[in-house]
Amino acid sequence: MxxxxxxxxxxxxxxxxxxxxxxxxxxxxxxxxxxxxxxxxxxxxxxxxxxxxxxxxxxxxxxxxxxxxxxxxxxKQTEPVLRNELDVRMLKKKLTELVIEAFYIKVGKEEMIQWIEDAVEQFGGPNHDTDSEES
Missing domain, CATH: 1.10.10.10 (Winged helix-like DNA-binding domain superfamily/Winged helix DNA-binding domain)
Known part of the structure; x- marks a missing residue:
């Protein structure tokens, strides 16, 4: 719910x-x-x-x-779709804002990485890792 x-x-x-x-x-x-x-x-x-x-x-x-x-x-039935690069850029901007806030309240890089890994494990995420699609 x-x-x-x-x-x-x-x-x-x-x-x-x-x-x-x-x-x-x-x-x-x-x-x-x-x-x-x-x-x-x-x-x-x-x-x-x-x-x-x-x-x-x-x-x-x-x-x-x-x-x-x-x-x-x-x-809706899910179908494979191409990444929307505008959405990816907006998501990166949000992540940057979160990192700034995290550093401001003394949350370190390793802790943030652990949070991301925990969230990916919890929700599954995409079935592939894409390190080559960085902008």
Missing amino acids: IQIKKDSSKPIYEQVVFGVKESILHGALLPGDKIPSIREMANQLLLNPNTISKAYGILEDQDIIETVQGKGTFV
Whole structure:
């Protein structure tokens, strides 16, 4: 189930997007699984339906879910896709910001590397290591 932290600095719709992605990575949601409607999800999470609609729109734009008129919203079948280099650059920027914050609060490089390794182990990540695609 998706966890929403109302005191988080992350907008609620982003938390919903992240929660759905996390559920997929954990295997709680599989390709073809039906997910709650916008209204159902809003009721479950005690959120405004417009917030859920925004999150679902982002997930649809990212080809993670699809809505079938009259049938519902489903986790989309995953197909191999090429990396979106713009997304990769944005992710690198976020990582750089996290590293700066970590160094500021005295979190060392080895600890951060361990966190990344733990997260990759927990979620699986891509089935390949790519050291050659650095920019």
